[in-house]
Amino acid sequence: MTTSPVKAGKTEPMSKSRLRLWLKLLKTSGLIEEELRRRMRAELGTTLPRFDVMSALSRAPDGLKMSEISKRLRVSNGNITGIVDKLTDEGIALRVSIPADRRANLVRLTPKGQALFARHAALHEAWIDEILAGLNADDVAGMVLRLDHLSTTLEDE
Amino acid sequence: MTTSPVKAGKTEPMSKSRLRLWLKLLKTSGLIEEELRRRMRAELGTTLPRFDVMSALSRAPDGLKMSEISKRLRVSNGNITGIVDKLTDEGIALRVSIPADRRANLVRLTPKGQALFARHAALHEAWIDEILAGLNADDVAGMVLRLDHLSTTLEDE
DNA sequence: GTAATTTACTTCAAGCTTGAAATATCTAAG
DNA sequence: CTTAGATATTTCAAGCTTGAAGTAAATTAC
Numbered sequence: 001m002t003t004s005p006v007k008a009g010k011t012e013p014m015s016k017s018r019l020r021l022w023l024k025l026l027k028t029s030g031l032i033e034e035e036l037r038r039r040m041r042a043e044l045g046t047t048l049p050r051f052d053v054m055s056a057l058s059r060a061p062d063g064l065k066m067s068e069i070s071k072r073l074r075v076s077n078g079n080i081t082g083i084v085d086k087l088t089d090e091g092i093a094l095r096v097s098i099p100a101d102r103r104a105n106l107v108r109l110t111p112k113g114q115a116l117f118a119r120h121a122a123l124h125e126a127w128i129d130e131i132l133a134g135l136n137a138d139d140v141a142g143m144v145l146r147l148d149h150l151s152t153t154l155e156d157e
Numbered sequence: 158m159t160t161s162p163v164k165a166g167k168t169e170p171m172s173k174s175r176l177r178l179w180l181k182l183l184k185t186s187g188l189i190e191e192e193l194r195r196r197m198r199a200e201l202g203t204t205l206p207r208f209d210v211m212s213a214l215s216r217a218p219d220g221l222k223m224s225e226i227s228k229r230l231r232v233s234n235g236n237i238t239g240i241v242d243k244l245t246d247e248g249i250a251l252r253v254s255i256p257a258d259r260r261a262n263l264v265r266l267t268p269k270g271q272a273l274f275a276r277h278a279a280l281h282e283a284w285i286d287e288i289l290a291g292l293n294a295d296d297v298a299g300m301v302l303r304l305d306h307l308s309t310t311l312e313d314e
Numbered sequence: 315g316t317a318a319t320t321t322a323c324t325t326c327a328a329g330c331t332t333g334a335a336a337t338a339t340c341t342a343a344g
Numbered sequence: 345c346t347t348a349g350a351t352a353t354t355t356c357a358a359g360c361t362t363g364a365a366g367t368a369a370a371t372t373a374c
Contacts (some may be wrong), residue, residue: 011326012221014286014294014297015283015285015286016282016291017294017298017301018286018289018297019282019285019286019328020296020301021289021300021301021304022189022285022288022289023180024300024301024305024308025186025189025300025304026186026189026190027231027304027308028182028304028308029183030183030231030312031181031231031308031312032179032183032311033183035311037295037362039345040269041363047329047330048330049329049330053325063224065352065353066352066353066354067351067352067353071179074184074187074188074191075330075331076331076332076334077352077353077354078331078332078333078334078353078354078356079331080316080353081353081354081355082329082330082331082354083329083330086329096340098184099340100221101351101352102338102339102340102352103291103338103339103340103351103352103353104339104351104352104353105352107351111234111240112201120169125172125176126172126228127213128172128175128176129171129172129175129176130214131179131311132178132179132307133176133310134305134306134307134310135175135306135307136172136207137171137350138339139173139303139306139307140171140178141174142299143178143300143303143304144174144177144178144181145180146292146296146300147181147182147213147290147300147301148181148185148186149190149292149296150289150291150292150296151181151184151185151274153290154185154188154189154288154291155188156194157303194332195341198332198333202351204359204360206360206361207359207366208360222322222323223322223324224321224322224323232362233325233362233363234322234323234324234359235324235326235361235362235363235364236324236361236362237323238323238324238325238363239324239359239360240359240360242359243359252335258321258322258369258370259322259368259369259370260321260322260368260369260370261321261322261323261369262322262323
């Protein structure tokens with residue numbers, strides 16, 4: 001063989017394998033998301049964004065400011081306005097004004113919203129368990145470790 | 158220690174760790190996607206969906222049917238119609254009628270579209286390389302393996 | 315051949331999403 | 345106080361996305 005011993009020849013550039021990883025990551029989370037969205041619609045008559053907002057609210061019994069919701073869900077402010085508007089119209093969420101700051105509101109789940117979310121969350125967890133049934137504890141641990149590593153570096157940008 | 162040796166006590170139910178994995182997967186791919194979208198807009202004046210369609214077309218020099226594009230990108234048919242309409246208006250893509258089947262069209266990139274995509278694809282790969290720079294070859298290999306496993310089981314549903 | 319089905323695509327309404335611009339309010343500097 | 349800046353939210357236009365319904369053409373089964 002006359003080629004340099006330094007270049008193995010078979011190895012792919014890192015940029016290519018990173019690209020492939022990204023495409024797989026995107027594909028996989030898309031598949032899961034699609035399945036969740038389908039079930040949300042079919043079995044609960046709701047959507048993922050609504051579920052996400054309710055989920056954030058359910059963890060904050062004292063309520064969250066609009067900006068706090070959008071920060072946690074990493075979506076734009078204007079987006080949250082529309083979703084909370086609808087949840088409010090349906091009696092699921094509630095805007096509570098803050099005397100100390102007339103610019104802001106605290107958004108809370110109503111009792112009806114809490115009951116609804118409890119039902120939805122239980123189903124949601126069961127669906128995930130079912131969808132990810134192919135992964136054992138080692139798989140899960142391995143992926144969580146690497147995803148943590150990755151998302152940490154991404155957030156520190 | 159007096160507790161049963163069988164039950165460790167600290168272990169979390171699989172459903173919880175699977176849920177946590179899903180949330181991390183969603184978060185991570187969302188962070189990457191957001192960064193890509195930002196750069197697409199800022200540096201190329203385009204969007205991820207348009208890039209995805211162009212990418213699919215670039216791999217099929219003979220063209221793709223509309224339904225083939227939506228199948229590959231896993232989005233609805235109606236969605237593709239709108240995106241291809243715009244790419245066509247801009248001289249990036251082209252609908253070619255098929256004599257043998259008057260229902261369908263083959264969509265192709267124009268030479269202008271090919272040149273444009275070549276430029277975009279090179280940048281895209283470089284961005285991914287930069288964004289995922291924190292992962293070494295082992296990390297990448299480990300994640301690809303597990304994501305393959307997962308997406309395969311998901312597609313066989 | 316013709317009726318029923320399947321396939322290919324478009325149109326549409328509803329909803330999500332963003333980023334920018336507009337309001338309103340609060341805070342801080344002078 | 346008043347002005348400047350920061351913060352909290354809403355509104356808006358543009359674009360993405362879906363799923364359902366509609367049109368058209370091809371295929372299959374009688």
